[in-house]
Structure formats: structure tokens, C-alpha cells
Amino acid sequence: MAVNIPEGITHQDVLDGIARFDAGQSHEFGESTGYDLVYRDKRYPPKAILALAASRLNNGKPLANFFKGGKRSEAFRILDGLGFVIEPKGRKRGLARTRDSRYWTPGELRASVGAYLDMLGREHRGESFVKKEVIRRLLSGPLASRSRGSVEYRFENISSVLHDLGLVWVTGYKPHSNVGANVAGKIREMLVELGAFAPDDFMPTADPDELEHRSVGLQRAGISQIPAGVSAPQMASSTSTTFVRDPRVKAWVLQQADGICECCGNPAPFRTDDGRPYLEVHHVQPLADGGPDVVENVVAICPNCHRALHHGFDRSQALSSLFDMIDRLEKH
Structure with a gap:
């Protein structure tokens, strides 16, 4: 019977697993046959260490x-991705690839x-690209102290962070479940620093210009999930009355329309300065009449x-036609 490795194993969990192993805690594993986990010049059976490391998440x-x-198992990918050295049995330490640090440097x-x-x-x-070539360049340059498996694991970590934000990720690097909060936080910070998205883009706003700006940013990043939206938009008064809206809703609907009036x-009818097809979003039930700012009440249409x-x-007949043509729309 296969056992699923629990989500959320951390670097500290593995260190605790090593300590338990050294203390003689019982487990079901014998000596490793092909590979060792090497920590402080001591060799350990990788599966036994991971099994002990998972104790915190497995009722002790x-x-x-x-x-x-x-070599290509989930267990080894987790250990490698957390910064631990795994090498073939019998390899002399002088020939082994080492890491500058057990943690990933900035x-x-x-x-x-x-x-x-x-x-x-x-x-x-x-545009086409070859993933193996991307990894090869990293391993021959800034990630020379890492393994191919650890780079792939890190890419899956990045996919996981993007997935949790509701953004698209690179096809083939499925979001990984074992991403600690500290690692995820550092990845988010780096994504922001490198311009993948702006944190404010996810915040609802009543400012039409800011809504447009945030929506454009999210369209560039790519929305992967239907956003929850705002079920009861609040009015915000200035010289005119506006409503607090979710930029993710506007971005998602425009992304789905893909330049075609719904x-x-x-x-x-034309493209904007940055090359986007120009469509406008319309709330089928107006916000002023109590309509929600959700994708089930919004369409992307030409001016x-x-x-x-x-x-x-x-317009009443045209409105009825929208419900016939667009499956996601719901009457509110």
C-alpha cells in the first residue's frame, strides 16, 4: 500500500529526523542500497531520514x-529541494558535488x-524554449552548486506560490505541495522584486484609473483561477459615486474574452499603446442596482x-441574449 508523503516537511524537520535517527528511534527502514544522505560528513539512509522527518506531520x-x-523519486526531490546532499553510495567525499550553503542564497x-x-x-x-537548456545554463553558472533535481524542485515551488496567488505558472512545473511558509515568502518577495506582479494589484479599489492599472498588471501576469470578486461592492463617494471593485475580476473576464467582444x-476595434485589444467590461446587473462585482455578472464587450x-x-433584448450566449452569467 503506497504511502503519501505529507505536505509541509521543512528543513528543520529533516534535521530533527537526523537527530532521531542518531538517537536510535525505531523505524521500518534498513540500510540504503543505492544512495546516502550526507550531513556533516556522516551518511544516512535517505528514506529513513525522511520517514522520521515526517513525524511532526504524521501524529508523531x-x-x-x-x-x-x-534518484528521481518524490522523497529524494524533497530532500534535495530542502538543501540536503544525496549521493551514490561509495562515492568519496572529495568527488561529491557540494553546496555553498544548505539554504538557497539570495x-x-x-x-x-x-x-x-x-x-x-x-x-x-x-515563443519556444527548451527547459533542459534553461537548467543547464543555471547549473553551469549561478546554480553550479545545485543539482538538476533541486532546480526543478525550486521551479515547482515557484509554481506553487503563483498558483496560491491565482496566477498562471510554467506548463510542466506542477505546483508543489511541500513549500514551507518561509520559502514561499522569500519566493513571493523575489517575484515582486523582479516585476512578476505588484501586491497592490490584488486589492479592490474604487479608483477607476487604479482599477485599470491593477487589472492590466494582472492580465500581464495571467489569471489561472476564477476570482471570488466582491459580492456586495461598497460605495465610495468623492465628486461622484464609485464602487470598490476587484481588479482580478476585470482581468479574468478580459483574459477570457481574448480580444473578442462577448x-x-x-x-x-483597436489595440492600446501596450498592444492589448481594447474591450470594456460591463456589469449585467449594474452595481448601483445591487449587482455584484463577480465574473458571473461581468462581460467584456466592445465600446x-x-x-x-x-x-x-x-437593450432588454440584447441583455437577454447575453445570458443565452455566455454560460458563466447568472441572474442576480
């Missing part, structure tokens, strides 16, 4: 001996996040259709 008990080990993190964002940008633009089906839905003599 080591994992049972029903998960795979080996420079290493910057290099990995930068390379990841470059791949993500190329994917957005439809009302008439024609392409956007002509937008004016027609507000002022056309047949």
Missing part, C-alpha cells in the same frame, strides 16, 4: 516503508526566479455594444 510517528526512493533564488519568469514570459508570447462576437446595452432601445 515515522512514515511506514511504503513510499519510493531512488543570489541563487534570484537566478532561479529570473529564469522561471523568462520561461513564463516566453510561454505567454508563444456581445457581437467581433474583434476589439459600441457597451453603449447599446446602456442606451439602445432594444
Whole structure:
């Protein structure tokens, strides 16, 4: 019976696992056959260490001996990604690849996040790239003290952070579940520093210009999940009455429309200075009438259709047609 390795194992958990092993805590594992985890010039069986490390997340008990080990196993990827050296049995320490630090340095993190964002940008633009070549360049340069597995694991960590933010990630680097809060926080900081997104972009706003600015930023980053939106938008009064809106809703709806008016089906009439097709968002049930700022109440349409839905003599019929054409719309 296969055992799932629990989410959230940390570097400290592994150190605790090593301490438990040294103290003679019982477990179900024998000596390793192909690889050793090396810590302070002492060799340990990797699966046994990971099983003991998981005790904190497994009701205080080591994992049972029903998960795979080996060079490309999940167990080894976790240990490698947390900064521990795993090498073939019998290899002399002088020949082993070593790390400058068991933790990723800011420079290493910057290099990995930068390379990841470059791949993500190329994917957005439809440009081809070879992942193995990206990793090869990193291993021959700023990540020379790392292994291929640890770089791939770090890329999956980055995907996990983007996924949790509701943003798209590089295809093939599935979001990893074992990302500690400290690591995730550092990755988020580096993503912001390198311009992947701005934290304020996720905040609702009543300022139309700021809403546009934040929505554009999120469209560039790419929305991967349907945003929750604002079910009961609050009014904000200045010289005119506006409503607090979620920029993620606007970004997601425009992203889904992909430059095609959801009302008439024609392409956007022109492109903006930064190359985006120009469409406007319209709340089917107006916010002033109690409508929510959610994707089920918002459409992306051309300026002509937008004016027609507000002022056309047949706007009621046009509105009904929207519900027939767009499955996500719900009457509120």
C-alpha cells in the first residue's frame, strides 16, 4: 500500500529526523542500497531520514516503508529541494558535488526566479524554449552548486506560490505541495522584486484609473483561477459615486474574452499603446442596482455594444441574449 508523503516537511524537520535517527528511534527502514544522505560528513539512509522527518506531520510517528526512493523519486526531490546532499553510495567525499550553503542564497533564488519568469514570459508570447537548456545554463553558472533535481524542485515551488496567488505558472512545473511558509515568502518577495506582479494589484479599489492599472498588471501576469470578486461592492463617494471593485475580476473576464467582444462576437476595434485589444467590461446587473462585482455578472464587450446595452432601445433584448450566449452569467 503506497504511502503519501505529507505536505509541509521543512528543513528543520529533516534535521530533527537526523537527530532521531542518531538517537536510535525505531523505524521500518534498513540500510540504503543505492544512495546516502550526507550531513556533516556522516551518511544516512535517505528514506529513513525522511520517514522520521515526517513525524511532526504524521501524529508523531515515522512514515511506514511504503513510499519510493531512488534518484528521481518524490522523497529524494524533497530532500534535495530542502538543501540536503544525496549521493551514490561509495562515492568519496572529495568527488561529491557540494553546496555553498544548505539554504538557497539570495543570489541563487534570484537566478532561479529570473529564469522561471523568462520561461513564463516566453510561454505567454508563444515563443519556444527548451527547459533542459534553461537548467543547464543555471547549473553551469549561478546554480553550479545545485543539482538538476533541486532546480526543478525550486521551479515547482515557484509554481506553487503563483498558483496560491491565482496566477498562471510554467506548463510542466506542477505546483508543489511541500513549500514551507518561509520559502514561499522569500519566493513571493523575489517575484515582486523582479516585476512578476505588484501586491497592490490584488486589492479592490474604487479608483477607476487604479482599477485599470491593477487589472492590466494582472492580465500581464495571467489569471489561472476564477476570482471570488466582491459580492456586495461598497460605495465610495468623492465628486461622484464609485464602487470598490476587484481588479482580478476585470482581468479574468478580459483574459477570457481574448480580444473578442462577448456581445457581437467581433474583434476589439483597436489595440492600446501596450498592444492589448481594447474591450470594456460591463456589469449585467449594474452595481448601483445591487449587482455584484463577480465574473458571473461581468462581460467584456466592445465600446459600441457597451453603449447599446446602456442606451439602445432594444437593450432588454440584447441583455437577454447575453445570458443565452455566455454560460458563466447568472441572474442576480
